[in-house]
Amino acid sequence: MAEVFFYALSALAVLFALGVVLAKSPMMSVLNLLGSFFCLSVIYLLAGFQFMAAAQILVYAGAILVLFLFVIMLLNLGDISAHSTGFLGALRSTGAKIGVAVAVAIGLALLISVNLGMLGLKPAESLPDGIDGMTGIATELFGRYALPFEAVSVLLLATMVAVVVLAKRQRPGTDARKS
Amino acid sequence: MQVPSEHLLILAAVLFAIGVLGFLVRRNVIVVLMCVELMLNAANLTFLAASRQHSIPGEPNLVGPVFAIFVIAIAAAEAAVGLALVIALFRLRQTTESDAMQEMEG
Numbered sequence: 629m630a631e632v633f634f635y636a637l638s639a640l641a642v643l644f645a646l647g648v649v650l651a652k653s654p655m656m657s658v659l660n661l662l663g664s665f666f667c668l669s670v671i672y673l674l675a676g677f678q679f680m681a682a683a684q685i686l687v688y689a690g691a692i693l694v695l696f697l698f699v700i701m702l703l704n705l706g707d708i709s710a711h712s713t714g715f716l717g718a719l720r721s722t723g724a725k726i727g728v729a730v731a732v733a734i735g736l737a738l739l740i741s742v743n744l745g746m747l748g749l750k751p752a753e754s755l756p757d758g759i760d761g762m763t764g765i766a767t768e769l770f771g772r773y774a775l776p777f778e779a780v781s782v783l784l785l786a787t788m789v790a791v792v793v794l795a796k797r798q799r800p801g802t803d804a805r806k807s
Numbered sequence: 808m809q810v811p812s813e814h815l816l817i818l819a820a821v822l823f824a825i826g827v828l829g830f831l832v833r834r835n836v837i838v839v840l841m842c843v844e845l846m847l848n849a850a851n852l853t854f855l856a857a858s859r860q861h862s863i864p865g866e867p868n869l870v871g872p873v874f875a876i877f878v879i880a881i882a883a884a885e886a887a888v889g890l891a892l893v894i895a896l897f898r899l900r901q902t903t904e905s906d907a908m909q910e911m912e913g
Contacts, residue, residue: 634810638818649829654837687879692886699890760872768869780880787884794891
């Protein structure tokens with residue numbers, strides 16, 4: 629069963645990756661990339677990497693792709709709202725229908741999982757321990773790889789400063805080349 | 808899951824190839840950055856597949872996940888700097904097409 633899931637998700641991840649390359653609008657590229665990352669996350673989970681699956685969703689989908697979306701919307705590059713007029717128009721479009729369907733499915737799943745006892749169902753057995761347990765990861769990260777870990781923290785600080793300097797609007801009258 | 812680790816490696820190779828294709832073909836700088844993210848993800852998958860290959864029950868090999876975490880941190884830094892550059896270039900040129908920037912071409 630898990631094997632079937634793996635091959636289906638692999639095909640889906642490749643299709644989404646092709647969508648990133650082939651999509652006309654950058655907005656559609658980001659959404660395809662999101663799909664690809666979600667498929668990869670489930671593949672990590674199937675392969676036994678539970679922490680990596682969570683990190684994939686939280687860091688990639690939650691932080692990096694939101695950054696991409698933010699920049700695309702800031703620069704006004706997404707033409708996704710071109711053919712929808714107002715709230716009702718947006719609600720009628722296919723994407724919104726899919727979105728509503730996914731939201732309803734998630735809500736139903738939540739309701740069922742919360743009220744398992746009422747429906748006379750037993751909760752599923754918890755997943756077996758994956759390859760990347762938190763204890764093992766932490767021991768490696770703060771033991772053998774403590775120096776690279778600190779180096780990454782310095783890199784992130786430097787990145788933060790660089791981004792602020794790069795993206796800051798120049799004050800009128802000041803020349804960046806002179807300062 | 809009984810899938811051999813080679814199949815994970817094949818998937819990673821295919822995703823990496825698609826990323827390279829997009830990196831070379833697309834002209835929009837933001838999409839090029841996204842393709843770089845795709846390639847980094849394929850590299851992550853390779854690390855994890857290698858780790859899975861070398862894990863034996865009871866004694867997991869954690870070098871792969873640890874380096875995948877490093878790759879994720881580098882990817883976040885790369886995306887942040889890249890997008891800041893895109894914003895700066897957009898302010899200068901009002902476009903994100905890489906064809907608009909040819910001063911260094913000679």
